[in-house]
Amino acid sequence: MSTSSNLINKAVEQLSKFPGIGQKSALRMALHLLKRPEADTVELSQAILKLRTEIKFCKQCFNLSDADLCNVCKSPSKDQGLVCIVKDFQDVIAIENTGQYNGLFHVLGGLVSPVDGVGPSDVKIPELLERVSEGTITEAIIALSSTLEGDTTEYYIAKKLKALGVKVSTLSKGISVGGELEYADEMTLARSIRNRVSLDS
Amino acid sequence: MKVQKLALIFFKNHSDFKLECQEDVVAIAGLNGVGKTTILDAIHYLCLGKSYFSSTDVQCIQTEELQAGIIAKLVGDEDVSLKVKFKRGGRKVIEKNGVAYKRVLEHIGQFLAVVIAPGDIELVYGSNETRRSFINQILSQVDRKHLLDLMKYNKLIEHRNKHLKQESVDTALLLALDEQIAPLALSIYTKRKEFLEEFCPVFEAKYHQLSGEKESVRLMYTSQLDHSSYMDLVDVNRNKDLAIQRSFVGIHRDELDIEIGDLSLRKFGSQGQVKSGLIALKLAEYEYLQKTCDKNPFLLLDDIFEKIDEERAQVLTQIIKNDNFGQIFITDTNQDRLNQFCVAIGKSYKLITLK
Numbered sequence: 298m299s300t301s302s303n304l305i306n307k308a309v310e311q312l313s314k315f316p317g318i319g320q321k322s323a324l325r326m327a328l329h330l331l332k333r334p335e336a337d338t339v340e341l342s343q344a345i346l347k348l349r350t351e352i353k354f355c356k357q358c359f360n361l362s363d364a365d366l367c368n369v370c371k372s373p374s375k376d377q378g379l380v381c382i383v384k385d386f387q388d389v390i391a392i393e394n395t396g397q398y399n400g401l402f403h404v405l406g407g408l409v410s411p412v413d414g415v416g417p418s419d420v421k422i423p424e425l426l427e428r429v430s431e432g433t434i435t436e437a438i439i440a441l442s443s444t445l446e447g448d449t450t451e452y453y454i455a456k457k458l459k460a461l462g463v464k465v466s467t468l469s470k471g472i473s474v475g476g477e478l479e480y481a482d483e484m485t486l487a488r489s490i491r492n493r494v495s496l497d498s
Numbered sequence: 499m500k501v502q503k504l505a506l507i508f509f510k511n512h513s514d515f516k517l518e519c520q521e522d523v524v525a526i527a528g529l530n531g532v533g534k535t536t537i538l539d540a541i542h543y544l545c546l547g548k549s550y551f552s553s554t555d556v557q558c559i560q561t562e563e564l565q566a567g568i569i570a571k572l573v574g575d576e577d578v579s580l581k582v583k584f585k586r587g588g589r590k591v592i593e594k595n596g597v598a599y600k601r602v603l604e605h606i607g608q609f610l611a612v613v614i615a616p617g618d619i620e621l622v623y624g625s626n627e628t629r630r631s632f633i634n635q636i637l638s639q640v641d642r643k644h645l646l647d648l649m650k651y652n653k654l655i656e657h658r659n660k661h662l663k664q665e666s667v668d669t670a671l672l673l674a675l676d677e678q679i680a681p682l683a684l685s686i687y688t689k690r691k692e693f694l695e696e697f698c699p700v701f702e703a704k705y706h707q708l709s710g711e712k713e714s715v716r717l718m719y720t721s722q723l724d725h726s727s728y729m730d731l732v733d734v735n736r737n738k739d740l741a742i743q744r745s746f747v748g749i750h751r752d753e754l755d756i757e758i759g760d761l762s763l764r765k766f767g768s769q770g771q772v773k774s775g776l777i778a779l780k781l782a783e784y785e786y787l788q789k790t791c792d793k794n795p796f797l798l799l800d801d802i803f804e805k806i807d808e809e810r811a812q813v814l815t816q817i818i819k820n821d822n823f824g825q826i827f828i829t830d831t832n833q834d835r836l837n838q839f840c841v842a843i844g845k846s847y848k849l850i851t852l853k
């Protein structure tokens with residue numbers, strides 16, 4: 298896109314890098330900023346900059362966090378013996394939003410996929426096992442998508458956790474066929490958390 | 499179901515080919531290299547979503563072009579329009595009556611086709627893999643679950659092989675894969691066994707009809723799963739897996755051999771036996787699909803008279819004349835021979851000559 302101002306062109310170029318934002322929308326956003334008071338834009342850019350430079354990963358569960366421990370891990374009302382194992386942050390948000398779950402999380406950051414060269418130690422599985430061997434966790438819910446990679450990761454983790462004496466269950470399958478947790482609607486997700494299937498057999 | 503209109507765009511050696519035909523038999527004459535086989539391949543594409551003669555879609559796009567397409571109008575109990583489009587580096591799209599399928603496999607099994615072509619000789623002399631794909635292809639058309647099982651199985655074995663090539667192999671990860679592979683291996687194995695029990699008698703009957711002989715004929719199936727479960731097999735062969743860095747065990751190692759009179763056709767068959775055996779295999783495929791799906795597949799005959807002797811050609815012509823077949827597409831370099839065939843069949847026909 299080319300306008301009369303190189304400043305606008307530059308902003309449009311950057312804004313259109315967002316997912317789902319084309320050049321036209323980017324231009325609208327840029328013009329919107331110019332219409333609003335300058336202070337608004339300063340606040341926005343500071344928020345963005347702080348987000349990017351100050352965000353941390355929780356040392357315990359690898360969720361996004363402001364401090365060493367995230368808000369979920371810090372919350373005294375959470376069941377410290379229960380952990381839900383998910384692929385990424387969106388899954389934490391989806392499960393928290395159901396209001397049906399009152400335990401901790403463990404964010405793997407990916408799924409085991411040997412074809413793509415992703416082994417168990419390339420996601421946060423060693424950290425999970427270490428965390429569990431430290432003692433407080435007695436029950437784990439594995440909440441991964443029902444894809445081939447999700448299943449492989451689930452089988453792997455379930456075996457390892459059971460060997461450590463942890464009670465393991467999984468979300469009832471078919472919550473969103475072939476889809477990811479983040480797309481499952483809250484009611485289905487809530488139901489599948491309540492109806493989780495024990496893998497102790 | 500018959501093809502009434504067919505159009506090929508940038509597909510192999512046809513930039514813009516159009517054909518109108520309503521006849522029972524469509525006969526295509528012409529010299530080698532004018533694109534006779536391409537027309538048969540296009541029908542195969544419309545039915546199975548892939549080429550019979552080329553291993554990739556890209557090979558079917560003209561070298562100068564970015565995409566290719568096949569468009570057809572089929573008439574029968576209901577009229578259907580089909581369109582297959584594929585691009586270099588893009589996804590293949592199949593549309594039925596203007597609606598694109600989400601996944602190509604949803605199309606498989608609705609329209610059936612059986613090809614008889616000179617290259618089929620590989621079914622006798624080629625590897626077990628060739629013969630496995632032969633039965634995979636038949637089963638994929640009649641059983642969607644089997645197709646999905648196979649796709650998932652192959653994907654898991656791919657994961658497994660890739661991991662076996664790593665410097666340090668995690669046996670717990672192998673186990674996680676094996677626990678998923680085991681039920682699939684069993685269901686594919688069981689399906690193959692069931693299929694061959696039904697298929698072999700048809701194969702034998704077709705062979706007797708073609709050769710006039712009474713020898714016993716079968717597809718001999720041997721699998722590692724004949725004697726053990728998948729989990730036991732991987733357990734015993736774990737060290738072998740690690741040594742060869744590939745999955746040594748599974749239904750991807752199943753063996754299939756064509757036997758005539760209890761002898762391997764590949765090793766001991768005469769030329770005549772091989773020719774009859776191949777055509778019998780294809781006619782059996784035709785009858786199996788026809789009976790199982792309760793519809794007539796297209797019969798696509800590519801240059802068959804060139805490769806078989808006069809006597810067998812006569813018998814085959816008689817079989818095609820007397821038995822119930824769907825629309826037939828046939829190619830030949832010899833126009834007179836093709837004309838004789840069309841007349842002998844005694845059905846409506848259209849003979850075209852490509853230049």
Ligand SMILES: [Zn+2]
Pocket residue numbers: 355356357358359360366367368369370371
């Ligand atoms: Zn945390």
